[in-house]
Structures are given as structure tokens and as C-alpha cells.
Amino acid sequence: MQSLLAVILAGGTGERLSILSQERAKPAVPFAGKYRIIDFTLSNCVNSGIYNIVVLTQYQPVSLSDHIGIGTPWGLTTPDRNIRLLQPYLAREEGRDWYKGTADAVYQNLDRVEGEDVDTVLVLSGDHVYKMDYSPILEFHRENGADVTLAVTPMPAEELHRFGTVVVDEKGQVTRFQEKVKNPQSNLVSMGVYVFNTGTLRQWLGGGTGHDFGRNVFPRMVGSGRIFAYTFDGYWRDIGTLDSYWKANMEVLAMSPSFLGDAAWPIHTREVVGPPTTIGDNATVTSCLLAGGSLIEGHIEHSVISPGVQIAEGAIVKDSIIMGNTRIGRNCVIDRVILDK
Structure with missing residues (x-):
């Protein structure tokens, strides 16, 4: 064209x-x-x-x-x-x-x-x-x-x-x-x-x-x-x-994955270079979008996690959007929140 x-x-x-x-x-x-x-x-x-x-x-x-x-x-x-x-x-x-x-x-x-x-x-x-x-x-x-x-x-x-x-x-x-x-x-x-x-x-x-x-x-x-x-x-x-x-x-x-993972219509972006996401032994992850480079040791449910996020053991994240490089400490409860660093 x-x-x-x-x-x-x-x-x-x-x-x-x-x-x-x-x-x-x-x-x-x-x-x-x-x-x-x-x-x-x-x-x-x-x-x-x-x-x-x-x-x-x-x-x-x-x-x-x-x-x-x-x-x-x-x-x-x-x-x-x-x-x-x-x-x-x-x-x-x-x-x-x-x-x-x-x-x-x-x-x-x-x-x-x-x-x-x-x-x-x-x-x-x-x-x-x-x-x-x-x-x-x-x-x-x-x-x-x-x-x-x-x-x-x-x-x-x-x-x-x-x-x-x-x-x-x-x-x-x-x-x-x-x-x-x-x-x-x-x-x-x-x-x-x-x-x-x-x-x-x-x-x-x-x-x-x-x-x-x-x-x-x-x-x-x-x-x-x-x-x-x-x-x-x-x-x-x-x-x-x-x-x-x-x-x-x-x-x-x-x-997802049909919307973001459609090989016939890919959504391109500038990739953030970093390690894979790590999920700890005591962590639980249910129905989430996880970007790379994060460390998940707590409980996350129905949430969107950007690159470089750290969620400590005992923390609970539900129905939330967590922006890149955000740290959530032990035993914190994040419910229906948009959290930017």
C-alpha cells in the first residue's frame, strides 16, 4: 500500500x-x-x-x-x-x-x-x-x-x-x-x-x-x-x-490466549530484556497474565503482572494491575488495584 x-x-x-x-x-x-x-x-x-x-x-x-x-x-x-x-x-x-x-x-x-x-x-x-x-x-x-x-x-x-x-x-x-x-x-x-x-x-x-x-x-x-x-x-x-x-x-x-496469542495477528512490542519469571514453591497463580522477569512468592489471582514485579511470600493480589518493577511486601493485600511503581 x-x-x-x-x-x-x-x-x-x-x-x-x-x-x-x-x-x-x-x-x-x-x-x-x-x-x-x-x-x-x-x-x-x-x-x-x-x-x-x-x-x-x-x-x-x-x-x-x-x-x-x-x-x-x-x-x-x-x-x-x-x-x-x-x-x-x-x-x-x-x-x-x-x-x-x-x-x-x-x-x-x-x-x-x-x-x-x-x-x-x-x-x-x-x-x-x-x-x-x-x-x-x-x-x-x-x-x-x-x-x-x-x-x-x-x-x-x-x-x-x-x-x-x-x-x-x-x-x-x-x-x-x-x-x-x-x-x-x-x-x-x-x-x-x-x-x-x-x-x-x-x-x-x-x-x-x-x-x-x-x-x-x-x-x-x-x-x-x-x-x-x-x-x-x-x-x-x-x-x-x-x-x-x-x-x-x-x-x-x-x-487470552486467543486475543494476545493469535499467531495470524501478532501484537508486537519492544521486548524488555530480563530473566524468566520465577514462581516460588509456596506461590499460587490463578488466571493471570505474567510478563517476564518477575518473582512471585505470594498468591495472585485474576491479575495482570508487568515485567520485573516482586510479590513477597504471604502477599495476596486479586483483580489487580501491577506495573513494571513494583515490589509488594510480605502479607500485603492488594484487591482491585492499579499499582504503578
Whole structure:
């Protein structure tokens, strides 16, 4: 797919994740033991045959650059495969500033996007957990002659207020886009997966159109451009709050090994070099995800353990997420906790 560029939005502060994103970018927050949240979007790209990728960073960018590097875990180091991390910068040119939103981030890098000489731009959020082959939505976009195609997925009524919702007609064309309203008219939510014609980006970004795709750009496009919705029925979670972060980890734990261990759709990550995990003679481990390099001497149940964790004898860990290099002392009881070092 050499006429395609993937642009991953990874600059958000993730304030609702509290201290988990205080010193790291939200897409760099650990997930499911050994992964980072952005690993899912990056792996979706390479598994879909997309090897030309730009990551737009802003908040705490070092955490992402350290993790992604030159893209070795994703096989992006050959001449025809590459990944670049772009940060906002201040210059004398008019309008150059820190990113004010998702659309503004793409707009400020539009010259670089157009310089890639591609006809299609796949804009992706870097803070969602899902496994998706992007080939069908790209084909859907071309077949419908769309200006932009949004990936959407059904969501329970009690969750709809957290998302942009999409109303479509019988042909799949978007007739209304509502951004985080109390009483939406549809149960289809935007997944943060957008297929744009390159010319459409230039037409609709900038010029006072607003800074955010969901809040500004898409509502204005409805009725004026050919905007379509592609329905995705697989697992997808937005990691927007501490509660949703905990729930998503527990859901992936319940789906494993099929979700994380699918050889046909591997989730790549930067591996942490270290010894294997050691489980002591008196330890008990039930229904857990264990990353490498840990020492387990206590009781852990239905929990997610990152690399380098030490759990002492007599300690009890249940329904919890333990981040890397955390130490839990003797006889401690950790129940339904997210614990970062």
C-alpha cells in the first residue's frame, strides 16, 4: 500500500488516567503486562500491510520515542518501510503552535503529509485497544467514492455519552455526527479510525474550521462532503479513564490466549530484556497474565503482572494491575488495584 500513509495521533495528555499518564504519554501507558497501548494500533498497521507510518507526539514524547525507537519490533527498518515520530515545533511561520486538537495536529503537519505523495491518509488514534485489519475499510472507502470514511462500532446506551456518535442512512453515508451528547440518536460510535483522501484534508482542515475532528470537522462535513461509516464488529475499547483501563485489562485477560496469542495477528512490542519469571514453591497463580522477569512468592489471582514485579511470600493480589518493577511486601493485600511503581 505505497499510496497510503498512516498518521497516528499520540499527543494527548490523558488527564483522566490520572497519575498513570503523569510522566508518560497516554499511548505509552503499559497494558496487558508487557505491552503499551500504542502497540495495538502499530501492530494493526503492519499486520494490514501498511508500512509508511507517522506518529504525531506532543505530551511526554520521550516515553514514546524510547518505546518505538526506529520501529524494529514492527519490522519498520528496511528502505521501503519506515516510521517517523513528529513533534510540534515553534517557528516564525504563521499559525505554528502547540497542537490544539486532533485536526490541528494533522493540519500543522499537512505539508509533510502531502510531501509523501500519497492519495489516501489513514488517521488513527494511538490510545485504543483493538485488533483490526484496515484493508476492508480502505476498500469500502474506495468503492463508495468517499471523501472520508469513519470506522464505527456499536456501544451500549450507558456508554454513548463518552463518544462521538454517527447516524447513517441505508447506504452507510453519514447524515449526522454528534460529539459526546447526552441523548444521541445512534448507538454507533466513532472509533478514531478515519480514511481521508489527501485532497480532502487540505480542503477541510485549517481556515477556521476548528481544531478537532469530532467536535468541528466532521459535523461541518455532513451534508457537504461524501462522508461514510464502516461498521466494525470486533473488540474495541477506548482507554479514557482509570475505570475503562482496568476493565479493558480484565477483558483482555479473560480473552487470552486467543486475543494476545493469535499467531495470524501478532501484537508486537519492544521486548524488555530480563530473566524468566520465577514462581516460588509456596506461590499460587490463578488466571493471570505474567510478563517476564518477575518473582512471585505470594498468591495472585485474576491479575495482570508487568515485567520485573516482586510479590513477597504471604502477599495476596486479586483483580489487580501491577506495573513494571513494583515490589509488594510480605502479607500485603492488594484487591482491585492499579499499582504503578
